[in-house]
Amino acid sequence: MSTDFKSIPLIDIGPLLAKCDDPDMGEDPGVAEVVRQLDRACREAGFFYVKGHGIPESLIKKVRTSTREFFKLPYEEKSKIKMTPVAGYRGYQRVGENITKGVPDMHEAIDCYREVRQGMYGDLGKVMEGCNQWPVNPPDLKPIMEEYVSLCTELSRKIMRGIALALGGSPNEFEGQRAGDPFWVLRIIGYPGASKANGLGTPENDIGCGAHTDYGLLTLVNQDDDITALQVKNLSGEWISAVPIPGTFVCNIGDMLKVWSNGLYDSTLHRVINSCPRYRVCVAYFYEPNFDVPVEPLDVCVRRTGGTRKFGRACYGEHLVSKVQTNFVE
Numbered sequence: 001m002s003t004d005f006k007s008i009p010l011i012d013i014g015p016l017l018a019k020c021d022d023p024d025m026g027e028d029p030g031v032a033e034v035v036r037q038l039d040r041a042c043r044e045a046g047f048f049y050v051k052g053h054g055i056p057e058s059l060i061k062k063v064r065t066s067t068r069e070f071f072k073l074p075y076e077e078k079s080k081i082k083m084t085p086v087a088g089y090r091g092y093q094r095v096g097e098n099i100t101k102g103v104p105d106m107h108e109a110i111d112c113y114r115e116v117r118q119g120m121y122g123d124l125g126k127v128m129e130g131c132n133q134w135p136v137n138p139p140d141l142k143p144i145m146e147e148y149v150s151l152c153t154e155l156s157r158k159i160m161r162g163i164a165l166a167l168g169g170s171p172n173e174f175e176g177q178r179a180g181d182p183f184w185v186l187r188i189i190g191y192p193g194a195s196k197a198n199g200l201g202t203p204e205n206d207i208g209c210g211a212h213t214d215y216g217l218l219t220l221v222n223q224d225d226d227i228t229a230l231q232v233k234n235l236s237g238e239w240i241s242a243v244p245i246p247g248t249f250v251c252n253i254g255d256m257l258k259v260w261s262n263g264l265y266d267s268t269l270h271r272v273i274n275s276c277p278r279y280r281v282c283v284a285y286f287y288e289p290n291f292d293v294p295v296e297p298l299d300v301c302v303r304r305t306g307g308t309r310k311f312g313r314a315c316y317g318e319h320l321v322s323k324v325q326t327n328f329v330e
């Protein structure tokens with residue numbers, strides 16, 4: 001359960017990355033300090049900023065620039081890669097098409113998923129079968145995003161090694177069968193400026209994305225530097241803003257980590273309200289478990305939470321499919 005946190009902690013993960021693939025990384029004092037901070041952040045907020053992550057700032061900026069360029073195109077152009085169930089729910093969705101708890105969200109997006117070949121996960125994976133739909137314009141969007149996904153995947157694997165230690169496990173707790181063949185999701189998102197979204201000049205009412213939790217393990221949010229819009233709910237119900245900190249990612253934990261950790265860590269509710277008149281872009285990368293692995297509380301976490309299993313067995317693929325099938329207007 002999250003606490004009454006008033007701000008979101010910032011963690012320099014440099015020391016963790018430096019030693020991340022050493023078998024005895026846990027004994028390194030620099031790693032131990034990062035692990036302590038990760039543990040505290042995951043227990044208290046389920047959200048943290050990371051710096052020292054090693055992904056070049058130039059690429060992070062290009063990701064947002066090409067995103068902005070795409071959303072500036074006319075609808076006819078954007079709709080050439082329209083999201084459809086047949087494409088495995090990959091592609092472009094216009095403002096209002098994504099719904100959260102029954103309410104249309106004031107954002108447009110391109111959804112991308114790790115590609116799923118026919119029959120790869122049997123019936124479980126059918127809904128997600130398909131290839132990503134990339135726009136022709138801007139031409140560099142596809143290569144930029146592909147490079148970005150591969151760097152985010154590697155970074156997330158390393159952060160998860162730190163989180164595994166934080167939970168009292170071995171560093172490779174989330175490798176192999178659990179998340180050694182990770183599924184991933186990329187959401188390329190644009191939030192219209194406040195007055196444009198509702199035309200009434202009542203910015204408080206523009207819900208860019210309604211309150212939700214993320215579905216998998218770990219999310220890396222790459223947001224515009226100059227607009228505050230992401231809000232995280234604390235225990236007493238206050239919304240704490242994740243004010244952009246240049247050079248950092250906002251990270252948060254997802255539903256599957258809540259199950260694996262037996263609730264030691266929670267997937268915290270968050271939402272997006274762009275009350276700024278300017279258009280906001282955000283690219284969210286989601287690092288997820290193996291698509292078809294059974295997810296149940298780790299023994300070490302059950303012991304640390306009083307010996308009772310709080311959750312039954314879950315499956316990421318099933319969870320994703322149930323979300324995707326209810327996320328869109330018909």
Ligand SMILES: N=C(N)NCCCC[C@H](N)C(=O)O
Nearest residue numbers: 099100101185212214215327
């Ligand atoms: N893949 C992830 N985590 N996407 C998060 C999207 C959240 C909004 C969605 N309509 C919902 O209600 O879940």
Ligand SMILES: O=C(O)CCC(=O)C(=O)O
Nearest residue numbers: 187221223230272282284
């Ligand atoms: O726009 C943001 O800052 C976060 C978006 C988000 O929470 C999501 O796509 O899951």
Ligand SMILES: [Fe+2]
Nearest residue numbers: 212213214270
């Ligand atoms: Fe989210």
